Every structure is written in structure tokens, then in C-alpha cells.
Amino acid sequence: MVKRIEATEDALEVIDQLQKRYGPLMFHQSGGCCDGSQPMCFEDGDFKVGESDVLLGEVANCPFYMSRDQFEYWKHTHLTLHITEGRGSSFSLEIPLGIRFIIKSRLFTEEELQVLEQEQN
Template sequence: MTNRLDATEQAIALIRELKSVHGELMFYQAGGCCEGTQPQCFEKGGFFPRMNDVMIGTIEGAEFWIDRDLFEYWKFSHFTLDVLDGFGPGGFSLETPLGKTFKIHYRLFTENELMDLSPVKLMD
């Protein structure tokens, strides 16, 4: 199976640090407007995905949810979660007080990867 989601070592290290303080985590990437389009990190249950939003995978046990419309746009792309120094548009994200912001790098799946994609989970 081809994973839809991976993370850099820096992102994994930050997730582990956040988990040690906040417990289990989750991510949500909105489709824009008020929330921006960068992934935001919350305590698990701190954000409620909408009906038909899509979970594309997990990183360090944290579910990664995407806005349903954004997923339609990016469904043929691999997501790599990364972290940068600075303040992103997601001011409510748990990494913000640390002067960090999560970011996604996208790349299109190859033809072979598309034939063996891992399934997604839809929010009921």
C-alpha cells in the first residue's frame, strides 16, 4: 500500500514533544478562508471534523483530517508534514506558542502509486 501521508523527522520530533505535554493529538487541514490551509494540531477531540471530511492517515498515532473539498483537489497527491520556525495562520494550533508552524509539502503520486493507494476514512 502507498501511504498518502508521511512526516519529516523534525515534524515527528515536535509531535512527540507536543504529545508529552498535551496527550493524544489530531491534525486538521482546512480548505482556506478563516482557517488558512496549513495543518493545525489539536488535542485529540479538540476539533470536530465535518461530515465527509477525510482522514488520510496517522502520524505518531495522531489522525490527520482534511477538509472534504480540499481532499477533492489534492486526492492525487502525497502529503509530507513538516515544521518551520515562525507563526503560521493557524493561531490555535498547539505548536504556535513554541514559535513553530506545521506545513505540508505536496507531490503528485506516480502512476504505480495511484494503483495501490491506502484507503481513506470519511467522517460519518
């Protein structure tokens, strides 16, 4: 099985801290400009997921969604959720901690793409 989304240890520590405070969480990345292109963390259910969103997978038992338009650009890419210092201007739950979630990416290998294609069929 090939995962489309994973998280670094640093990101997992922050997610754990947020889960202890807020309970179940979810992530969404819209692909809009500026802060809209960064992954956003919400209490599970606080963001309305629609037909135009794709579930990429889970990180730390939190569903991670991406807008379908953004997914079309990134579908050949493995994503890693990470954190960086600095305050974004979004409504994401980690913002008061003085950090924000970011995405690091790499292209899938040919073998990974083949597995993903088989999993879709």
C-alpha cells in the first residue's frame, strides 16, 4: 500500500498536543492563494467537506482532505505534513502555538504510481 500523505515526528507531536486539547481533528488543504495553500487543522467536523474534496488518507488518525482541483496538480506527489516556526493568518488550530503546518513533497516513483493505479481499480 502506498500512502499519499504522511507526517514528520515533529508534526505528529503537535497533532498529539492538539488532540489532547481539542479531541478528534481533521486537515484540509484548499489550494487557494497565500495561507489557503497551507494545510489547515480543524476540530473534526468543523470544516464542511464536500464533493469537490478528496480524502488523501490519515495522519495520526486524522483525515486529510484536499480540494479536487489541488489534487489534480498533486496526484503524482507524495506529501509529508511538517511544521515550521511562524504564525500564519489562518484559522488553523496550531496558529496560537507560534507554528504552522506546511507540506513537503516528492514525486512518486514509477513503482508507487503503479501500486496507486492498481489500488484505484
